[in-house]
Amino acid sequence: MIEELPITSWTGPFDEGVRQRAVTALESGAVLFFPQLPFQVRDEEREFLDTRVSDGRAKNISLDPSTGRLQATALTGEKAQRLAAMIERFGAGAAGLISALLPYRNIERARTSYRPVQVKGRSYSKISDDRLLHVDAFPTRPMHGRRILRFFANVAPPGSPDAGLRRWQVGEPFEDFAGKFLPRVSPHMPGKSWLLGKLGVTRGTRSLYDELMLSLHDAAKLDEDFQKTSPQEAVSFPPGSCWMVFTDQVLHAALGGEFALEQTFHLDIDQMAEPARAPLKVLERLSGRELV
Template identity: 40%
Template structure:
């Protein structure tokens, strides 16, 4: 496997609590460069009753995970209705811990993070991979792009915690910096069609019209996953996130692939570009500079 590009790094942080003092802006800058913030001592402890929820049978058939929208108090994907309240209490507690952590770790984003979604992932990665298409196969290196929910350049911030009770690490591959990645694939991406974008929104395939930017990001996601050569020989490194650890990245910028593991909590937020220290590092600005076009 190739050595990782120098512009990407795993930045280890020493915190072991979710409520920490406000931190130096350098941490925020590191995240904006595409680095992964790794907190090896930051566990999300579960109660004895919550440990009983760690079974794939709790997830509704054909769903990848249990999903929670904290602002609406809306939870989906719990197969056993009698345990819905317990699951909601667990994921809501994780959401609140993530809000507290990011508010101090990344204070420049504190008032700007929005549209939170919390996921409880109970399936082993190997089992899910066997029953999904290559586009949905997250063991392939990719950057995140939402097929039905265009972001119009807003950032995707994700907080992950390994809650595996059996000592199993979550193993990731992490790829090169976004500028190098996009330069590699941009000539292969299909041209944007405003009519197709309008039509998909009109018939309900997307929640709103897909922007030129969102089209390119979705094309990039698919081209990465579809390229066997890139998956095998692209710049990348492997990292293990053991139980009791937490990590954070801009998943629309940092190429990543989840290779193995089971039992994880994940918190997603969207972030407007103007909340960034340096919006020029965002995928939107990188792609606009590369294409010499306004993409939203």
């Protein structure tokens, strides 16, 4: 479930054995863990390791790398610019690492986020509670089978509660999970996806794949028995480490921690070394129908 890569460089070059191990583990549904790869917060950036940089409304501060627009921060002016620069440095570093470590020639860098608020003790509706095991699927962002790859860094400062650990649970393999839930999730409503697209609720129209992934996401979170009894493992990521995972494939729950950075990437499945491992292909195999 966890593949540890003791690399210390963000830029490589990495030898072929390391690159091969990385892509095989990642596509098989492991979490790639980099225990010796700290993201360096500079001295003058330490002031941003403070929950008050958040505007208190959204879970995360986000940066759109294509426009440089920063959202959900309480900071303004020069401070907001310096925070954006820190988040951008992380996002660019993650993109550089991925291009040196993984064989994907065409990978899209999506949003970068900064998560300064403690996970534990926040209150949510069940569907938006990421402390429950789930695979990522987003109501407003249809993927049409494209992959969601996420790269994280724990930047909690010394003296943080619980030693600054970011605590996750990681669940059973995607195919086991999907096999269990597919017969139970509600069937696609014809016309609904088209309507949501037309109304501008979704960016483009949801495919059957997107509807199914959303249903799986919700069904898993709402099933208390599954949350308690399905096979799962506790993992903790210490300050100064990074990790990367296909979050549309790997069941995960974030139970605790504060001060993490995250970069999302989107990937066409034809870029994968083994496209048959993509959730789209697994769901098409299990359901016996085309989903995009």
